[in-house]
Amino acid sequence: MKAAVLYKPYDIRLEEVETPRIRSDQVLVRVRAVGICGSDVHYYKTGRAGTYVVKEPLILGHECSGEIAEIGNDVEGFKPGDRVVIEPGFPCRRCFYCKTGRYNLCENMQFYGTPPVNGAFCEYVAADADFVYKMPENLTFEEGSMIEPLSVGIHATRRGHVTAEDTVAILGAGPVGLLTLQAVRARGATNIYVTDIRDYLLEHARRLGATETINAQREDPVRRIMELTDGRGADVVIEAAGSIETGRQTFEIVRKGGRIVIIGVFPKTEFAVRMTDFVDKELTVYGVFRYANTYPTALNLVSAGKIQLKPLITHVFTLDEIQKAIEVAEKKIGNPVKVIVKP
Numbered sequence: 001m002k003a004a005v006l007y008k009p010y011d012i013r014l015e016e017v018e019t020p021r022i023r024s025d026q027v028l029v030r031v032r033a034v035g036i037c038g039s040d041v042h043y044y045k046t047g048r049a050g051t052y053v054v055k056e057p058l059i060l061g062h063e064c065s066g067e068i069a070e071i072g073n074d075v076e077g078f079k080p081g082d083r084v085v086i087e088p089g090f091p092c093r094r095c096f097y098c099k100t101g102r103y104n105l106c107e108n109m110q111f112y113g114t115p116p117v118n119g120a121f122c123e124y125v126a127a128d129a130d131f132v133y134k135m136p137e138n139l140t141f142e143e144g145s146m147i148e149p150l151s152v153g154i155h156a157t158r159r160g161h162v163t164a165e166d167t168v169a170i171l172g173a174g175p176v177g178l179l180t181l182q183a184v185r186a187r188g189a190t191n192i193y194v195t196d197i198r199d200y201l202l203e204h205a206r207r208l209g210a211t212e213t214i215n216a217q218r219e220d221p222v223r224r225i226m227e228l229t230d231g232r233g234a235d236v237v238i239e240a241a242g243s244i245e246t247g248r249q250t251f252e253i254v255r256k257g258g259r260i261v262i263i264g265v266f267p268k269t270e271f272a273v274r275m276t277d278f279v280d281k282e283l284t285v286y287g288v289f290r291y292a293n294t295y296p297t298a299l300n301l302v303s304a305g306k307i308q309l310k311p312l313i314t315h316v317f318t319l320d321e322i323q324k325a326i327e328v329a330e331k332k333i334g335n336p337v338k339v340i341v342k343p
Contacts, residue, residue: 006057023126031122032067033140033141033342035145035341055116058113058115058116061122064125065147066084068082068084072129075129078129085145088127102292104291123343133147133296139302140310143302150182155290155291160286167193168189168237168238169237170194170195172195175312177194193210193211193228196216216245234253234258239263247262247271248271251281257281314334
């Protein structure tokens, strides 16, 4: 099969590789759409994303949908031709975290496109059948590939215990920030403030239901959100940009007794946080690492029209155009939101 293989930063090559062989509990999926994630861009630019480092040639990509091409002997409930989305992390099912329901923290996780596990920028992938879900008929393959980043947003709202009574600030209006905005709205929140430095992304946020948008290059987001909340601050602040500046801002924007939810992947550089902020404000800070038990909810919300994915799909490329696709996502050429690759 054809695959896009990353060798080192800015060196991604189209190659012929062996088609995966499936185990008896797996399915072989013909990949139809793969979204480009911020982590894919990090790997492409620097050879690393967070603590994960590319040390040998790697197929990137994990936001994927497709159709069943083959089923293992022990698989039930699927047949060739079924349209599916893949939850791209396969836990061990045996460790402490798996047994306590937090399988996203599995000590032996095999996650597409995360070193050393190959991902989905290719024509076929093998997937554990119990992490494959049939797509509703009213979803396209492109929308199916976005169930993965939507799951991050849903997991973030669960971690932050977002309710209809909460005022929520979301720092960062990239794909995950915009999907988190919709997940927050689906939980009933109506006062939602979104910050970013790009006007076109803030326009998307307004169309998707943000109460107020703030361009952080032209206006101080801390001061503005304090004005909007009568000096109290937001009940929940969700960091979805992964920058040191927004990381610091979360502690200034959140109210006393509030919750901070960190989604963004930060650069390796450390930054100082005053511990007195935790104590004096009595804050709770939640990290978000991928998601767990979110795919059925995400599929139901999109199928029911509660969350919109199509407006965020701005660019579609073939696998042969993988380098151009990643560069569009990296350099923000043509105002991209979600860039999709279709093998």
